[in-house]
Amino acid sequence: MPVAQLTILGVGLLGGSVGLAAKARGVALRVRGVGRDERNLARAVSSGAIDSFSTDVTEAVADADIVVICTPVDRIADDVLAVAKAAPPHCLITDVGSTKGNILAALAGKLSATGPTFVPAHPLAGSEKRGSANASADLFRDRLVITTPTADTDGEATAAVEYFWRQLGARVLRMTPEDHDHALAFTSHLPHAVASALAAVTPTGWLNLTAGGFRDSTRIAAGDPDLWAAIFEANGPAVLGAVDRFLLRIQDFRRIVAAGDHAGLIHWLAEGKRVRDALGS
Amino acid sequence: MPVAQLTILGVGLLGGSVGLAAKARGVALRVRGVGRDERNLARAVSSGAIDSFSTDVTEAVADADIVVICTPVDRIADDVLAVAKAAPPHCLITDVGSTKGNILAALAGKLSATGPTFVPAHPLAGSEKRGSANASADLFRDRLVITTPTADTDGEATAAVEYFWRQLGARVLRMTPEDHDHALAFTSHLPHAVASALAAVTPTGWLNLTAGGFRDSTRIAAGDPDLWAAIFEANGPAVLGAVDRFLLRIQDFRRIVAAGDHAGLIHWLAEGKRVRDALGS
Numbered sequence A, B: 001m002p003v004a005q006l007t008i009l010g011v012g013l014l015g016g017s018v019g020l021a022a023k024a025r026g027v028a029l030r031v032r033g034v035g036r037d038e039r040n041l042a043r044a045v046s047s048g049a050i051d052s053f054s055t056d057v058t059e060a061v062a063d064a065d066i067v068v069i070c071t072p073v074d075r076i077a078d079d080v081l082a083v084a085k086a087a088p089p090h091c092l093i094t095d096v097g098s099t100k101g102n103i104l105a106a107l108a109g110k111l112s113a114t115g116p117t118f119v120p121a122h123p124l125a126g127s128e129k130r131g132s133a134n135a136s137a138d139l140f141r142d143r144l145v146i147t148t149p150t151a152d153t154d155g156e157a158t159a160a161v162e163y164f165w166r167q168l169g170a171r172v173l174r175m176t177p178e179d180h181d182h183a184l185a186f187t188s189h190l191p192h193a194v195a196s197a198l199a200a201v202t203p204t205g206w207l208n209l210t211a212g213g214f215r216d217s218t219r220i221a222a223g224d225p226d227l228w229a230a231i232f233e234a235n236g237p238a239v240l241g242a243v244d245r246f247l248l249r250i251q252d253f254r255r256i257v258a259a260g261d262h263a264g265l266i267h268w269l270a271e272g273k274r275v276r277d278a279l280g281s
Helices: A013-024 A038-048 A059-060 A076-086 A101-107 A154-165 A177-200 A206-208 A212-222 A223-236 A235-260 A262-279 B011-024 B038-048 B057-061 B075-084 B102-105 B155-167 B177-200 B204-211 B211-223 B223-232 B236-259 B263-277
Strands: A003-009 A028-034 A053-056 A066-069 A092-095 A118-119 A120-122 A144-147 A173-174 B003-009 B028-034 B052-054 B066-067 B093-094 B117-119 B121-122 B144-148 B171-173
Touching: A003 A013, A003 A059, A013 A028, A028 A038, A028 A059, A028 B011, A038 A053, A053 A059, A053 B066, A059 A076, A066 A076, A076 A092, A076 A101, A092 A154, A092 B211, A101 A173, A101 A223, A118 A154, A120 B263, A144 A154, A144 B038, A144 B204, A154 A173, A154 B117, A173 B211, A177 A206, A177 A212, A177 A223, A177 A235, A177 B177, A177 B204, A177 B211, A177 B236, A177 B263, A206 B144, A206 B177, A206 B263, A212 B177, A212 B211, A212 B263, A223 A235, A223 B263, A235 B177, A235 B236, A262 B177, A262 B204, A262 B211, B003 B057, B011 B028, B038 B052, B052 B075, B052 B236, B057 B075, B066 B075, B075 B093, B075 B102, B093 B121, B093 B155, B102 B177, B102 B223, B117 B211, B144 B155, B155 B171, B177 B211, B177 B236, B223 B236, B236 B263
Parallel strands: A003 A028, A003 A066, A028 A053, A066 A092, A092 A118, A144 A173, B003 B028, B003 B066, B028 B052, B066 B093, B093 B117, B144 B171
Antiparallel strands: A120 A144, B121 B144
8 A cells, every 4th residue: 555645855866766666666656855956856856756846844744644854864863853843643754864873862852752753764775876866766676774763663653664665675674773873884984984095095197007996996985075974973983983993904904014924914815805705796 | 910829827817818808809829828727727728718728838838929927926927937938039928917016026137138028017907706717808908908118128029018918909008117016006906905904894794784885895805815915915015105195094084083073074085086086987
Protein backbone atom coordinates (compact mmCIF):
# COMPACT_ATOMS: atom_id res chain seq x y z
CA MET A 1 0.00 0.00 0.00
CA PRO A 2 1.58 3.29 -1.04
CA VAL A 3 1.47 6.23 1.34
CA ALA A 4 -0.54 9.19 0.07
CA GLN A 5 2.15 11.84 0.41
CA LEU A 6 5.91 11.73 0.72
CA THR A 7 7.69 15.03 1.29
CA ILE A 8 11.42 15.45 0.70
CA LEU A 9 13.38 18.30 2.29
CA GLY A 10 16.46 19.06 0.19
CA VAL A 11 16.14 17.77 -3.36
CA GLY A 12 19.76 17.04 -4.31
CA LEU A 13 21.48 13.77 -5.16
CA LEU A 14 19.99 11.86 -2.22
CA GLY A 15 16.64 13.65 -2.02
CA GLY A 16 16.13 13.36 -5.76
CA SER A 17 16.98 9.67 -5.60
CA VAL A 18 14.47 9.13 -2.78
CA GLY A 19 11.81 10.70 -5.00
CA LEU A 20 12.74 8.73 -8.12
CA ALA A 21 12.91 5.46 -6.18
CA ALA A 22 9.62 6.10 -4.37
CA LYS A 23 7.83 6.80 -7.62
CA ALA A 24 9.46 3.97 -9.58
CA ARG A 25 8.55 1.50 -6.84
CA GLY A 26 5.04 2.80 -6.13
CA VAL A 27 5.91 3.76 -2.56
CA ALA A 28 3.99 7.06 -2.56
CA LEU A 29 1.06 8.47 -4.55
CA ARG A 30 2.39 12.02 -4.42
CA VAL A 31 5.94 13.28 -3.86
CA ARG A 32 6.49 16.86 -2.79
CA GLY A 33 9.87 18.58 -2.67
CA VAL A 34 10.93 21.40 -0.38
CA GLY A 35 13.93 23.65 -0.86
CA ARG A 36 15.16 27.19 -1.28
CA ASP A 37 16.12 27.14 -4.94
CA GLU A 38 12.99 27.19 -7.12
CA ARG A 39 14.95 26.53 -10.31
CA ASN A 40 16.44 23.38 -8.81
CA LEU A 41 13.00 22.28 -7.61
CA ALA A 42 11.47 22.93 -11.03
CA ARG A 43 14.19 20.80 -12.63
CA ALA A 44 13.43 18.01 -10.16
CA VAL A 45 9.78 18.14 -11.26
CA SER A 46 10.90 17.90 -14.91
CA SER A 47 13.11 14.91 -14.18
CA GLY A 48 10.28 13.20 -12.33
CA ALA A 49 12.00 13.15 -8.94
CA ILE A 50 9.10 15.08 -7.37
CA ASP A 51 5.55 15.89 -8.49
CA SER A 52 5.31 19.35 -6.96
CA PHE A 53 7.32 21.66 -4.74
CA SER A 54 7.18 24.40 -2.18
CA THR A 55 9.71 26.67 -0.54
CA ASP A 56 7.65 26.63 2.66
CA VAL A 57 8.21 23.66 4.99
CA THR A 58 5.03 24.23 7.00
CA GLU A 59 2.85 24.15 3.94
CA ALA A 60 4.72 21.24 2.32
CA VAL A 61 4.42 18.84 5.25
CA ALA A 62 0.84 19.71 6.37
CA ASP A 63 -0.53 16.60 4.62
CA ALA A 64 2.62 14.46 4.66
CA ASP A 65 2.58 10.82 5.73
CA ILE A 66 6.35 10.52 5.62
CA VAL A 67 9.05 13.17 5.41
CA VAL A 68 12.65 12.45 4.40
CA ILE A 69 15.13 15.14 5.41
CA CYS A 70 18.06 15.33 2.99
CA THR A 71 19.70 18.54 4.15
CA PRO A 72 23.30 18.88 5.44
CA VAL A 73 23.99 17.31 8.84
CA ASP A 74 24.26 20.67 10.58
CA ARG A 75 20.70 21.56 9.54
CA ILE A 76 18.87 18.27 10.05
CA ALA A 77 17.94 18.76 13.73
CA ASP A 78 16.36 22.15 13.05
CA ASP A 79 14.54 20.72 10.05
CA VAL A 80 13.20 17.83 12.14
CA LEU A 81 11.80 20.33 14.65
CA ALA A 82 10.23 22.45 11.91
CA VAL A 83 8.63 19.40 10.32
CA ALA A 84 7.44 17.98 13.64
CA LYS A 85 5.66 21.23 14.41
CA ALA A 86 3.79 21.37 11.10
CA ALA A 87 3.15 17.74 10.14
CA PRO A 88 0.18 15.64 11.27
CA PRO A 89 0.76 13.43 14.36
CA HIS A 90 0.83 10.17 12.38
CA CYS A 91 3.59 11.47 10.11
CA LEU A 92 6.96 9.65 10.13
CA ILE A 93 10.18 11.61 9.80
CA THR A 94 13.49 10.13 8.70
CA ASP A 95 16.73 11.54 7.34
CA VAL A 96 19.86 10.65 5.37
CA GLY A 97 22.48 12.30 7.57
CA SER A 98 26.00 10.87 7.68
CA THR A 99 26.22 11.55 11.42
CA LYS A 100 23.63 10.66 14.03
CA GLY A 101 24.81 11.59 17.53
CA ASN A 102 24.85 15.34 16.92
CA ILE A 103 21.30 15.28 15.55
CA LEU A 104 19.91 13.25 18.43
CA ALA A 105 21.74 15.40 20.97
CA ALA A 106 20.27 18.56 19.46
CA LEU A 107 16.78 17.05 19.55
CA ALA A 108 16.92 15.66 23.08
CA GLY A 109 13.72 16.49 24.95
CA LYS A 110 12.38 18.68 22.15
CA LEU A 111 10.02 16.31 20.32
CA SER A 112 6.51 15.72 21.67
CA ALA A 113 5.59 12.08 22.39
CA THR A 114 2.21 12.62 20.70
CA GLY A 115 3.57 14.33 17.57
CA PRO A 116 5.32 12.93 14.50
CA THR A 117 8.08 10.39 15.22
CA PHE A 118 11.63 10.86 14.01
CA VAL A 119 13.54 7.68 13.09
CA PRO A 120 17.13 8.59 12.20
CA ALA A 121 18.62 6.84 9.17
CA HIS A 122 21.79 6.90 7.11
CA PRO A 123 21.83 5.32 3.65
CA LEU A 124 25.39 4.26 2.75
CA ALA A 125 24.96 5.54 -0.76
CA GLY A 126 26.07 8.69 -2.43
CA SER A 127 28.65 10.08 -4.71
CA GLU A 128 31.13 12.88 -5.00
CA LYS A 129 28.64 14.23 -7.54
CA ARG A 130 25.90 16.55 -6.36
CA GLY A 131 22.45 17.64 -7.34
CA SER A 132 19.18 16.08 -8.39
CA ALA A 133 20.53 15.91 -11.96
CA ASN A 134 22.73 13.01 -10.75
CA ALA A 135 19.90 11.32 -8.84
CA SER A 136 18.97 7.73 -9.61
CA ALA A 137 15.97 5.52 -8.85
CA ASP A 138 18.48 2.75 -8.09
CA LEU A 139 20.77 4.67 -5.73
CA PHE A 140 19.55 2.70 -2.70
CA ARG A 141 19.19 -0.69 -4.36
CA ASP A 142 21.10 -3.32 -2.37
CA ARG A 143 22.76 -0.58 -0.35
CA LEU A 144 22.76 -0.52 3.42
CA VAL A 145 20.61 1.95 5.35
CA ILE A 146 21.57 2.22 9.02
CA THR A 147 18.78 3.24 11.39
CA THR A 148 19.63 4.57 14.84
CA PRO A 149 16.47 4.65 16.96
CA THR A 150 16.98 5.43 20.64
CA ALA A 151 15.21 3.97 23.70
CA ASP A 152 12.65 6.77 23.27
CA THR A 153 11.85 6.01 19.64
CA ASP A 154 8.48 4.36 19.07
CA GLY A 155 8.97 0.75 17.92
CA GLU A 156 6.15 0.74 15.37
CA ALA A 157 7.41 3.97 13.82
CA THR A 158 10.91 2.48 13.60
CA ALA A 159 9.59 -0.63 11.87
CA ALA A 160 7.54 1.49 9.46
CA VAL A 161 10.53 3.69 8.53
CA GLU A 162 12.72 0.63 8.05
CA TYR A 163 10.03 -0.83 5.80
CA PHE A 164 10.01 2.43 3.82
CA TRP A 165 13.77 2.19 3.18
CA ARG A 166 13.44 -1.47 2.20
CA GLN A 167 10.72 -0.47 -0.28
CA LEU A 168 13.31 1.85 -1.88
CA GLY A 169 15.51 -1.21 -2.43
CA ALA A 170 17.83 -0.95 0.57
CA ARG A 171 18.89 -3.41 3.24
CA VAL A 172 18.44 -2.08 6.77
CA LEU A 173 20.74 -2.46 9.79
CA ARG A 174 19.85 -1.05 13.21
CA MET A 175 22.67 0.37 15.33
CA THR A 176 23.07 2.72 18.27
CA PRO A 177 23.93 6.30 17.24
CA GLU A 178 27.25 5.99 19.10
CA ASP A 179 28.26 2.80 17.32
CA HIS A 180 27.22 4.31 14.00
CA ASP A 181 29.30 7.45 14.47
CA HIS A 182 32.31 5.50 15.73
CA ALA A 183 32.30 3.06 12.81
CA LEU A 184 31.52 5.63 10.12
CA ALA A 185 34.44 7.76 11.32
CA PHE A 186 36.64 4.91 10.05
CA THR A 187 34.66 3.65 7.07
CA SER A 188 33.61 7.00 5.57
CA HIS A 189 34.86 10.16 7.29
CA LEU A 190 38.55 9.23 7.63
CA PRO A 191 38.76 8.07 3.97
CA HIS A 192 37.41 11.43 2.88
CA ALA A 193 40.01 13.39 4.86
CA VAL A 194 42.77 11.09 3.62
CA ALA A 195 41.69 11.37 -0.02
CA SER A 196 41.59 15.14 0.30
CA ALA A 197 45.08 15.23 1.85
CA LEU A 198 46.47 12.94 -0.88
CA ALA A 199 45.09 15.23 -3.57
CA ALA A 200 46.17 18.43 -1.82
CA VAL A 201 49.84 17.42 -1.45
CA THR A 202 50.09 16.60 -5.17
CA PRO A 203 51.33 19.49 -7.33
CA THR A 204 48.85 19.95 -10.18
CA GLY A 205 51.78 19.86 -12.60
CA TRP A 206 52.18 16.18 -11.76
CA LEU A 207 48.56 15.20 -12.34
CA ASN A 208 49.50 13.95 -15.81
CA LEU A 209 51.79 11.47 -14.03
CA THR A 210 48.92 9.77 -12.21
CA ALA A 211 47.18 6.55 -13.15
CA GLY A 212 44.17 4.59 -11.94
CA GLY A 213 45.50 4.17 -8.41
CA PHE A 214 45.68 7.89 -7.72
CA ARG A 215 42.38 8.45 -9.50
CA ASP A 216 40.56 5.88 -7.36
CA SER A 217 42.20 6.75 -4.08
CA THR A 218 41.45 10.48 -4.39
CA ARG A 219 38.02 10.34 -6.10
CA ILE A 220 36.01 11.35 -3.03
CA ALA A 221 38.20 14.42 -2.51
CA ALA A 222 35.96 16.07 -5.11
CA GLY A 223 33.09 16.08 -2.61
CA ASP A 224 31.50 19.32 -1.46
CA PRO A 225 33.62 21.09 1.22
CA ASP A 226 30.59 22.57 3.00
CA LEU A 227 28.83 19.23 3.36
CA TRP A 228 31.99 17.51 4.54
CA ALA A 229 33.03 20.23 6.95
CA ALA A 230 29.64 19.82 8.63
CA ILE A 231 30.16 16.04 8.87
CA PHE A 232 33.64 16.34 10.40
CA GLU A 233 32.37 18.92 12.89
CA ALA A 234 29.32 16.87 13.81
CA ASN A 235 31.46 13.78 14.47
CA GLY A 236 34.60 15.50 15.78
CA PRO A 237 35.71 13.20 18.62
CA ALA A 238 35.23 9.97 16.63
CA VAL A 239 36.93 11.49 13.57
CA LEU A 240 39.92 12.58 15.67
CA GLY A 241 40.16 9.08 17.11
CA ALA A 242 40.22 7.57 13.62
CA VAL A 243 42.77 10.13 12.46
CA ASP A 244 45.05 9.30 15.40
CA ARG A 245 44.83 5.58 14.67
CA PHE A 246 45.62 6.27 11.01
CA LEU A 247 48.54 8.59 11.85
CA LEU A 248 50.11 5.86 13.99
CA ARG A 249 49.78 3.45 11.09
CA ILE A 250 51.47 5.82 8.63
CA GLN A 251 54.18 6.59 11.17
CA ASP A 252 54.79 2.82 11.46
CA PHE A 253 55.24 2.75 7.69
CA ARG A 254 57.65 5.65 7.85
CA ARG A 255 59.74 3.96 10.54
CA ILE A 256 59.79 0.62 8.69
CA VAL A 257 60.86 2.18 5.37
CA ALA A 258 63.49 4.39 7.02
CA ALA A 259 64.91 1.35 8.84
CA GLY A 260 65.06 -0.73 5.65
CA ASP A 261 63.06 -3.43 7.46
CA HIS A 262 62.10 -5.67 4.55
CA ALA A 263 60.18 -8.30 6.52
CA GLY A 264 58.41 -5.56 8.48
CA LEU A 265 57.39 -3.81 5.28
CA ILE A 266 55.96 -6.99 3.72
CA HIS A 267 54.04 -7.63 6.94
CA TRP A 268 52.75 -4.04 7.06
CA LEU A 269 51.52 -4.24 3.47
CA ALA A 270 50.03 -7.71 3.96
CA GLU A 271 47.84 -6.44 6.83
CA GLY A 272 46.24 -3.81 4.60
CA LYS A 273 45.83 -6.30 1.78
CA ARG A 274 44.14 -8.81 4.11
CA VAL A 275 41.46 -6.26 5.07
CA ARG A 276 40.96 -5.02 1.51
CA ASP A 277 40.76 -8.57 0.14
CA ALA A 278 38.09 -9.32 2.76
CA LEU A 279 35.99 -6.50 1.28
CA GLY A 280 36.15 -7.91 -2.25
CA SER A 281 36.57 -6.02 -5.49
CA MET B 1 57.81 -2.70 -40.08
CA PRO B 2 57.47 -5.26 -37.29
CA VAL B 3 60.58 -6.44 -35.48
CA ALA B 4 61.34 -10.12 -35.94
CA GLN B 5 61.53 -11.08 -32.28
CA LEU B 6 60.26 -9.52 -29.09
CA THR B 7 61.22 -11.22 -25.84
CA ILE B 8 59.40 -10.53 -22.58
CA LEU B 9 60.97 -11.30 -19.21
CA GLY B 10 58.26 -11.85 -16.62
CA VAL B 11 54.91 -12.72 -18.20
CA GLY B 12 52.43 -11.35 -15.66
CA LEU B 13 49.86 -8.58 -15.98
CA LEU B 14 52.25 -6.13 -17.64
CA GLY B 15 54.39 -8.62 -19.57
CA GLY B 16 51.32 -10.45 -20.85
CA SER B 17 49.80 -7.15 -21.93
CA VAL B 18 52.99 -6.19 -23.81
CA GLY B 19 52.72 -9.49 -25.68
CA LEU B 20 49.02 -9.16 -26.46
CA ALA B 21 49.40 -5.54 -27.58
CA ALA B 22 52.48 -6.30 -29.71
CA LYS B 23 50.69 -9.12 -31.50
CA ALA B 24 47.37 -7.28 -31.89
CA ARG B 25 49.17 -4.29 -33.38
CA GLY B 26 51.62 -6.18 -35.57
CA VAL B 27 54.64 -4.85 -33.69
CA ALA B 28 56.57 -8.14 -33.67
CA LEU B 29 56.56 -11.28 -35.81
CA ARG B 30 57.42 -13.57 -32.89
CA VAL B 31 56.93 -13.03 -29.17
CA ARG B 32 58.90 -15.13 -26.70
CA GLY B 33 58.27 -15.22 -22.97
CA VAL B 34 60.81 -15.95 -20.24
CA GLY B 35 60.00 -16.90 -16.68
CA ARG B 36 60.43 -19.46 -13.95
CA ASP B 37 56.95 -20.93 -13.83
CA GLU B 38 56.37 -23.16 -16.89
CA ARG B 39 52.66 -23.54 -16.14
CA ASN B 40 52.19 -19.78 -16.16
CA LEU B 41 54.19 -19.52 -19.40
CA ALA B 42 52.13 -22.29 -21.02
CA ARG B 43 48.94 -20.45 -20.06
CA ALA B 44 50.34 -17.27 -21.62
CA VAL B 45 50.90 -19.22 -24.87
CA SER B 46 47.29 -20.45 -24.72
CA SER B 47 45.95 -16.94 -24.19
CA GLY B 48 48.02 -15.67 -27.10
CA ALA B 49 50.19 -13.31 -25.04
CA ILE B 50 53.36 -15.10 -26.24
CA ASP B 51 54.12 -17.55 -29.06
CA SER B 52 56.74 -19.60 -27.24
CA PHE B 53 58.64 -19.60 -23.99
CA SER B 54 61.84 -20.54 -22.26
CA THR B 55 63.04 -20.63 -18.67
CA ASP B 56 66.55 -19.72 -19.84
CA VAL B 57 67.23 -16.02 -20.42
CA THR B 58 70.40 -16.58 -22.44
CA GLU B 59 68.64 -18.82 -24.91
CA ALA B 60 65.50 -16.67 -25.08
CA VAL B 61 67.25 -13.42 -25.99
CA ALA B 62 69.90 -14.79 -28.37
CA ASP B 63 67.85 -13.69 -31.40
CA ALA B 64 65.88 -10.88 -29.80
CA ASP B 65 65.47 -7.47 -31.43
CA ILE B 66 63.80 -5.95 -28.42
CA VAL B 67 63.50 -7.22 -24.85
CA VAL B 68 60.97 -5.88 -22.34
CA ILE B 69 61.79 -6.61 -18.71
CA CYS B 70 58.66 -6.95 -16.60
CA THR B 71 60.15 -8.33 -13.38
CA PRO B 72 59.93 -6.68 -9.91
CA VAL B 73 61.98 -3.48 -9.49
CA ASP B 74 64.55 -5.19 -7.27
CA ARG B 75 65.38 -7.66 -10.03
CA ILE B 76 65.37 -5.45 -13.13
CA ALA B 77 69.02 -4.32 -13.00
CA ASP B 78 70.28 -7.92 -12.75
CA ASP B 79 67.96 -8.91 -15.57
CA VAL B 80 69.22 -6.06 -17.76
CA LEU B 81 72.81 -7.28 -17.23
CA ALA B 82 71.86 -10.88 -18.01
CA VAL B 83 70.05 -9.84 -21.19
CA ALA B 84 72.83 -7.46 -22.30
CA LYS B 85 75.36 -10.29 -22.03
CA ALA B 86 73.35 -12.71 -24.16
CA ALA B 87 71.47 -10.54 -26.69
CA PRO B 88 72.85 -9.36 -30.04
CA PRO B 89 74.44 -5.86 -30.07
CA HIS B 90 71.56 -4.25 -32.00
CA CYS B 91 69.00 -5.44 -29.42
CA LEU B 92 67.05 -2.82 -27.49
CA ILE B 93 66.21 -3.40 -23.85
CA THR B 94 63.44 -1.60 -21.99
CA ASP B 95 61.51 -2.25 -18.79
CA VAL B 96 58.30 -1.42 -16.94
CA GLY B 97 59.72 -0.70 -13.49
CA SER B 98 57.90 1.74 -11.20
CA THR B 99 61.22 3.14 -9.98
CA LYS B 100 64.13 4.24 -12.13
CA GLY B 101 66.95 5.68 -10.02
CA ASN B 102 67.76 2.42 -8.23
CA ILE B 103 67.98 0.53 -11.52
CA LEU B 104 70.24 3.08 -13.17
CA ALA B 105 72.44 3.29 -10.07
CA ALA B 106 72.87 -0.48 -10.02
CA LEU B 107 73.80 -0.48 -13.73
CA ALA B 108 76.23 2.46 -13.63
CA GLY B 109 79.39 1.58 -15.57
CA LYS B 110 78.31 -2.03 -16.14
CA LEU B 111 76.85 -1.89 -19.66
CA SER B 112 79.17 -2.00 -22.69
CA ALA B 113 78.87 0.90 -25.14
CA THR B 114 78.96 -1.56 -28.05
CA GLY B 115 76.38 -3.98 -26.64
CA PRO B 116 72.58 -3.78 -26.42
CA THR B 117 71.20 -0.44 -25.21
CA PHE B 118 68.93 -0.17 -22.20
CA VAL B 119 66.27 2.56 -22.35
CA PRO B 120 64.40 2.66 -19.01
CA ALA B 121 60.64 3.05 -19.19
CA HIS B 122 57.66 3.10 -16.85
CA PRO B 123 54.15 2.63 -18.25
CA LEU B 124 51.61 4.29 -15.93
CA ALA B 125 49.26 1.38 -16.32
CA GLY B 126 48.56 -1.55 -14.13
CA SER B 127 46.08 -2.88 -11.67
CA GLU B 128 45.86 -4.36 -8.22
CA LYS B 129 45.17 -7.57 -10.15
CA ARG B 130 48.09 -9.79 -11.09
CA GLY B 131 49.02 -12.38 -13.65
CA SER B 132 48.86 -12.81 -17.39
CA ALA B 133 45.24 -13.99 -17.00
CA ASN B 134 44.36 -10.32 -16.35
CA ALA B 135 46.50 -9.03 -19.22
CA SER B 136 44.93 -6.91 -21.96
CA ALA B 137 45.97 -5.85 -25.46
CA ASP B 138 44.64 -2.39 -24.56
CA LEU B 139 46.40 -1.92 -21.22
CA PHE B 140 48.73 0.73 -22.67
CA ARG B 141 46.26 2.44 -24.97
CA ASP B 142 46.25 6.20 -24.31
CA ARG B 143 48.28 5.63 -21.14
CA LEU B 144 51.50 7.45 -20.42
CA VAL B 145 54.87 5.71 -20.65
CA ILE B 146 57.69 7.68 -19.02
CA THR B 147 61.16 7.06 -20.43
CA THR B 148 64.22 8.05 -18.40
CA PRO B 149 67.29 7.93 -20.63
CA THR B 150 70.49 9.33 -19.13
CA ALA B 151 73.24 11.38 -20.77
CA ASP B 152 74.90 8.04 -21.63
CA THR B 153 71.87 6.56 -23.37
CA ASP B 154 72.12 6.40 -27.16
CA GLY B 155 69.67 8.83 -28.75
CA GLU B 156 68.63 6.57 -31.62
CA ALA B 157 67.97 3.70 -29.25
CA THR B 158 65.88 6.00 -27.06
CA ALA B 159 63.82 7.12 -30.05
CA ALA B 160 63.34 3.51 -31.17
CA VAL B 161 62.17 2.37 -27.74
CA GLU B 162 59.79 5.32 -27.48
CA TYR B 163 58.42 4.40 -30.91
CA PHE B 164 57.92 0.83 -29.67
CA TRP B 165 55.82 2.03 -26.72
CA ARG B 166 53.83 4.29 -29.01
CA GLN B 167 53.16 1.32 -31.27
CA LEU B 168 51.60 -0.41 -28.24
CA GLY B 169 49.18 2.52 -28.00
CA ALA B 170 50.90 4.63 -25.35
CA ARG B 171 51.85 8.28 -25.17
CA VAL B 172 55.50 8.84 -24.22
CA LEU B 173 56.99 11.45 -21.91
CA ARG B 174 60.72 11.73 -21.31
CA MET B 175 61.93 12.69 -17.82
CA THR B 176 65.09 12.43 -15.76
CA PRO B 177 65.17 9.38 -13.46
CA GLU B 178 65.32 11.74 -10.45
CA ASP B 179 62.26 13.73 -11.52
CA HIS B 180 60.41 10.50 -12.26
CA ASP B 181 61.11 9.00 -8.85
CA HIS B 182 60.29 12.24 -7.04
CA ALA B 183 56.95 12.71 -8.82
CA LEU B 184 55.90 9.05 -8.68
CA ALA B 185 56.53 9.00 -4.94
CA PHE B 186 53.55 11.41 -4.73
CA THR B 187 51.37 10.21 -7.60
CA SER B 188 51.72 6.45 -7.09
CA HIS B 189 53.81 5.25 -4.14
CA LEU B 190 52.30 7.45 -1.41
CA PRO B 191 48.72 6.63 -2.50
CA HIS B 192 49.53 2.94 -2.19
CA ALA B 193 50.86 3.31 1.37
CA VAL B 194 47.89 5.47 2.33
CA ALA B 195 45.34 3.06 0.86
CA SER B 196 47.00 0.21 2.74
CA ALA B 197 46.95 2.14 6.01
CA LEU B 198 43.28 3.08 5.55
CA ALA B 199 42.37 -0.55 5.01
CA ALA B 200 44.55 -1.82 7.86
CA VAL B 201 43.04 0.46 10.53
CA THR B 202 39.50 -0.65 9.64
CA PRO B 203 38.21 -3.56 11.71
CA THR B 204 36.95 -6.23 9.31
CA GLY B 205 33.70 -6.33 11.31
CA TRP B 206 32.95 -2.86 9.96
CA LEU B 207 33.53 -3.66 6.28
CA ASN B 208 29.77 -4.07 5.81
CA LEU B 209 29.49 -0.41 6.86
CA THR B 210 31.57 0.81 3.91
CA ALA B 211 30.32 2.28 0.64
CA GLY B 212 31.85 3.35 -2.65
CA GLY B 213 34.16 5.92 -1.08
CA PHE B 214 35.99 3.39 1.08
CA ARG B 215 36.00 0.88 -1.78
CA ASP B 216 37.62 3.33 -4.20
CA SER B 217 40.06 4.86 -1.77
CA THR B 218 41.42 1.49 -0.60
CA ARG B 219 41.29 -0.47 -3.88
CA ILE B 220 45.05 -0.45 -4.52
CA ALA B 221 45.72 -1.84 -1.02
CA ALA B 222 45.00 -5.25 -2.58
CA GLY B 223 48.26 -5.01 -4.54
CA ASP B 224 51.01 -7.56 -4.05
CA PRO B 225 53.06 -6.87 -0.87
CA ASP B 226 56.29 -8.23 -2.37
CA LEU B 227 56.11 -6.03 -5.46
CA TRP B 228 55.25 -2.96 -3.42
CA ALA B 229 57.84 -3.54 -0.73
CA ALA B 230 60.45 -3.58 -3.50
CA ILE B 231 59.11 -0.29 -4.89
CA PHE B 232 59.14 1.47 -1.50
CA GLU B 233 62.65 0.22 -0.83
CA ALA B 234 63.91 1.23 -4.26
CA ASN B 235 62.52 4.76 -3.86
CA GLY B 236 62.99 5.18 -0.11
CA PRO B 237 64.12 8.80 0.21
CA ALA B 238 61.50 10.19 -2.18
CA VAL B 239 58.78 8.06 -0.54
CA LEU B 240 59.77 9.31 2.92
CA GLY B 241 59.63 12.89 1.64
CA ALA B 242 56.12 12.35 0.28
CA VAL B 243 55.03 10.65 3.51
CA ASP B 244 56.31 13.58 5.56
CA ARG B 245 54.47 16.07 3.39
CA PHE B 246 51.30 13.99 3.72
CA LEU B 247 51.68 13.61 7.50
CA LEU B 248 51.89 17.39 7.86
CA ARG B 249 48.71 17.73 5.84
CA ILE B 250 46.81 15.22 7.99
CA GLN B 251 48.17 16.86 11.15
CA ASP B 252 46.81 20.19 9.82
CA PHE B 253 43.43 18.53 9.46
CA ARG B 254 43.62 17.17 12.99
CA ARG B 255 44.47 20.59 14.41
CA ILE B 256 41.71 22.32 12.45
CA VAL B 257 39.03 19.82 13.51
CA ALA B 258 40.17 19.83 17.14
CA ALA B 259 40.07 23.64 17.17
CA GLY B 260 36.58 23.76 15.66
CA ASP B 261 37.94 26.09 12.97
CA HIS B 262 35.05 26.06 10.49
CA ALA B 263 36.54 28.43 7.91
CA GLY B 264 39.87 26.62 8.14
CA LEU B 265 38.19 23.27 7.55
CA ILE B 266 36.32 24.51 4.49
CA HIS B 267 39.56 25.94 3.14
CA TRP B 268 41.47 22.71 3.86
CA LEU B 269 38.85 20.63 2.04
CA ALA B 270 38.63 23.08 -0.86
CA GLU B 271 42.36 22.74 -1.54
CA GLY B 272 42.04 18.97 -2.00
CA LYS B 273 38.92 19.40 -4.12
CA ARG B 274 40.69 21.93 -6.36
CA VAL B 275 43.46 19.45 -7.18
CA ARG B 276 41.09 16.51 -7.64
CA ASP B 277 38.76 18.56 -9.84
CA ALA B 278 41.76 19.52 -11.99
CA LEU B 279 42.35 15.79 -12.64
CA GLY B 280 38.80 15.21 -13.85
CA SER B 281 36.59 12.23 -13.18
